Amino acid sequence: MSSDRPTLPPVRLPSDAELARDALVAPLLARAVRLARWAGPETRVGAGGELVEEQLPAAAEALGLTADEDGAAYASEAWRVAVDTGLVVVEEPQDDENGGEGGAVEAGGPLALVAGGAPQDILALWLEALETALDDATAPLVDDLADIIGEDGDLDLDALDWDPQHEAEFLDGVLGNLYLLTVAEGGSGDAPVPLPALAASMLVPDDMGEPTDDILEQVSEAMMRLDDQFRVLEPIGLVEYQPVDEALMVEEGEEPPASVADDEDVSRYGMVKLTPLGLYGVRARMLEAGMDAPAVGDLADKGADALLDGVAHYPEASARAETHAWLARREALPAARELLVAAKGADAGSPLRRLHCQQALSLVGADAEPAVREVLDDPELGGLARVWLAELGAADVPAPPEAMVFWLSIDTIAAQLDAGNVGDQEELRELVEGLTSQHSQFFDAAWRVDHPATPEVLEAMGRLHRDKRVAKEARKAAFKARSRAGD
Incomplete structure (x- = not known):
């Protein structure tokens, strides 16, 4: 069974264009853009590039915040974002002729991207603004500045108890x-x-x-x-x-x-x-930060092997949406053939790939039938093909050989076990008990099935079956399967 799992479930996001529109109307970034367009040679800044206090009323007025008691604070915050994102560029301040501090201010390159950039450019700008907001959010809270001013007049950061x-x-x-x-x-x-x-x-x-x-x-x-x-x-x-x-x-x-x-x-x-x-x-x-954080649509341009492996442990709705996105970029019949090729294999993840292949083919519909009929004699795909054709209501579906029935049974249970859905435990138990009730000598044949997951599946059947006698037969069959695999 496959032990690989995505770190996080996939997220479903709007398009980059929609996200970029949201970014441009976010109040903080929108204010930063307005201030960048308002600023000019006469804009006065301090040593750290911040607007000097005398400049804040004009900045608040430019933002339409004159009547707001926090207007100056909002203007200062927006200016900091404008500087940090490069919407404005502040040269190193020099002492002006009046003895005060001044610095040249001009529009930065990113300002032009606001009107003419691609959605990805806008989102990159927003991510930089987000970093500034996060820095502000984690800044220390100071109720009384006098409490953190040391005897020498400098700020005593240790007094903040802030890490x-x-x-x-x-x-x-x-x-x-x-x-x-x-x-x-x-x-x-x-x-x-x-x-x-x-x-x-x-x-x-x-x-x-x-x-x-x-x-x-x-x-x-x-x-x-x-x-x-x-x-x-x-x-x-x-x-x-x-x-x-x-x-x-x-x-x-x-x-x-x-x-x-x-x-x-x-x-x-x-x-x-x-x-x-x-x-x-x-x-x-x-x-x-190097985390695995997938998004629906990440696999749309990749091959069928990446799709089937990628959606292996997605929630059902996300796997369906990802598969729809993948199919939307391809013609039905070639896509079906590619899916079937990718579903083959004897590795640990192959049973779950075949399960998702079958589900993907159901989204293709009748257009996939020629491709599915081409694999009727394939030992790994023949059983899947017959099940899919029967569910489609197709005519002339050949009966499977007995060996294929048992191989498909092992493969199906292996896929369900690998999916690891606790909520489906009862459904899996019913599948196990249904198989053993239909075939009185099920375990006599099952332990001989040439499938890499046979021992694990038989052990699981022993755990799941509620009839103690049948469960014991399953465990004996699992032991035989392991011995056979060892030989």
Whole structure:
């Protein structure tokens, strides 16, 4: 049986063009673009390239935020994105004739891409803006600047009790868990995830039954930190976020809420979901980190062997969508022939390839019939071909030789075992018991089947069958099959 599994289930993303449109209307990037177009030779910046304080009211006005009490802060944040992404280029500031600091500001090359670039260019720009937003989200919270100014007048970063690497890794872990909860079969999908559940996913050990008071306090503290961070990340378009109800916030010195169990409306404690653009962004960061994070459509341009191996452990809906995308780029009959060739083999993954080949051929439909009839005499594909033709309702389907029936039985169970779907355990048990009831001497023939998975399949049949006598026969047959394989 194959032991290879994708790290994550495949994600279904909109087209690059749709994602690029979402990126351009994300408030933070849109503001950065507006400021880049507003900036000019007279724009004054500080030593770090930031807008000087006297310049912020004009920047806020350019963004239409004059009436907003946070307009200057939004303008400063957007300017930082514009600088970090290269939308504006700031030369090294020089002391001006008035003794103040000034620096030349001009439009950067990426600004032209906003109007004339390809979707991939826009998305690359957005990913750079996302990095700035993530840096802001993990920056230390300072309530009183005086608390971190040392005796020499310099900032005392140790007083912050802030570990930037830990903060970044924790937020990456949270986003990774949110991604997994979104794309996993039976996960949240498009539904928002409660903030307490997301925080708990990072802090409550899997083997812990009832969380301790200490763990619950850590979860509460993490929730409050995540509330701040998701407020920062929403304007870049990464998430849709319903913040924690301010009525639940506690004053300094009071005990934080240790659990939300007493409150039926869990949404008051914050709800978050990744947007389609957010899924794209988190996946891009995972891929850059070397993780296996597949997306539906990745295999559309690859061969049939890559398709059948790739969808081997996809959830059913994702495997179907990937196969549809693959077939949409090919003519039906050549595609069917390519699938059948790829389904052959005696390696550990071949039974599951044949199962997915049969499912792919069902999407091709009657156009695949000539290709399927061509393999009726193939020892590995003949049984599959007969089953497929019978399901199609085709005429003149030849009866299979007995040896092919047993080989197909072993191959089918091997594929189901490799698929590893716990929810299908009862269905697999019914298949096993059906086979043994139809053939009273099933195990006398089955242990002789020349299939690499025969011993493992017979052992599994012994575990699955509810009749103890039949289960014992299966285990004996498995022993014989192993001895035969050894000889």
